[in-house]
Amino acid sequence: xxxxxxxxxxxxxxxxxxxxxxxxxxxxxxxxxxxxxxxxxxxxxxxxxxxxxxxxxxxxxxxxxxxxxxxxxxxxxxxxxxxxxxxxxxxxxxxxxxxxxxxxxxxxxxxxxxxxxxxxxxxxxxxxxxxxxxxxxxxxxxxxxxxxxxxxxxxxxxxxxxxxxxxxxxxxxxxxxxxxxxxxxxxxxxxxxxxxxxxxxxxxxxxxxxxxxxxxxxxxxxxxxxxxxxxxxxxxxxxxxxxxx
Amino acid sequence: xxxxxxxxxxxxxxxxxxxxxxxxxxxxxxxxxxxxxxxxxxxxxxxxxxxxxxxxxxxxxxxxxxxxxxxxxxxxxxxxxxxxxxxxxxxxxxxxxxxxxxx
Numbered sequence: 545x546x547x548x549x550x551x552x553x554x555x556x557x558x559x560x561x562x563x564x565x566x567x568x569x570x571x572x573x574x575x576x577x578x579x580x581x582x583x584x585x586x587x588x589x590x591x592x593x594x595x596x597x598x599x600x601x602x603x604x605x606x607x608x609x610x611x612x613x614x615x616x617x618x619x620x621x622x623x624x625x626x627x628x629x630x631x632x633x634x635x636x637x638x639x640x641x642x643x644x645x646x647x648x649x650x651x652x653x654x655x656x657x658x659x660x661x662x663x664x665x666x667x668x669x670x671x672x673x674x675x676x677x678x679x680x681x682x683x684x685x686x687x688x689x690x691x692x693x694x695x696x697x698x699x700x701x702x703x704x705x706x707x708x709x710x711x712x713x714x715x716x717x718x719x720x721x722x723x724x725x726x727x728x729x730x731x732x733x734x735x736x737x738x739x740x741x742x743x744x745x746x747x748x749x750x751x752x753x754x755x756x757x758x759x760x761x762x763x764x765x766x767x768x769x770x771x772x773x774x775x776x777x778x779x780x781x782x783x784x785x786x787x788x789x
Numbered sequence: 790x791x792x793x794x795x796x797x798x799x800x801x802x803x804x805x806x807x808x809x810x811x812x813x814x815x816x817x818x819x820x821x822x823x824x825x826x827x828x829x830x831x832x833x834x835x836x837x838x839x840x841x842x843x844x845x846x847x848x849x850x851x852x853x854x855x856x857x858x859x860x861x862x863x864x865x866x867x868x869x870x871x872x873x874x875x876x877x878x879x880x881x882x883x884x885x886x887x888x889x890x891x892x
Contacts, residue, residue, distance in 0.1 A: 581791065
């Protein structure tokens, strides 16, 4: 694991892993979509709208996973000052923000036919919106500060402060009386969802996770190359200035 | 085509938004990766390389074969180091004399 912390070795590994991971994403998402639309039965209460769950729930999980990843990477940036930790955090933010956006929109589209409204200021919905806004804040911070090291340290502090929102999202349905349903998959007494619906959900979650990792690896490679390009452009400018002098 | 019931438009819209959002993210990520690679290649073509990539690969060249007998080179022996001077330790008699001497 420590050897992977070397950017050059990391880039070599990424070029090997990417084709296999791309194939895995296609297989998992293809199987998941087939199970979601052709095998999973309609819910006895919600009818066909339960099919929104197969994208809404994995998207929400990955939005939280992405932020947890950023918070762990923030510790790597602040304690060990490792450049790859900052690269990992910075590149996870747009991906996590996209999944948070998908979770919010699909939840809203699921809520209208089931609850009769697109939005309520419910604890779960509001904390998820706060997560999306935190992602946007982090992206803005990284864009605003030009020097990557300074931007990374500032963003790491913000990421760690915002990490308090993750347990709030998870336990909001237990701590407050909400319109959103309580936990029905990862709970003490086991899942309350029928296996006919649970299997497509897990396959779609695996596909979404593989997609997250794939996008993250490509984005990390691009970010490492961007920092190399930046360093070389500075060298070029310095050389030109010396030649003129 | 299967029937998605009375709320088909919500289901289709949810999947549509997901496809568009993920597709846009994938395209943007791949495009950024391609752009950075192109920029790096352009800089390297100009001869600007990273320090670790700047050194050309070392070629193993065989040493030239000498046709004439070379003079034996005098090997330079390392100079003998003189042992460091040590202060002679005071003898027990000296020490006792020093102790006994009136201050």
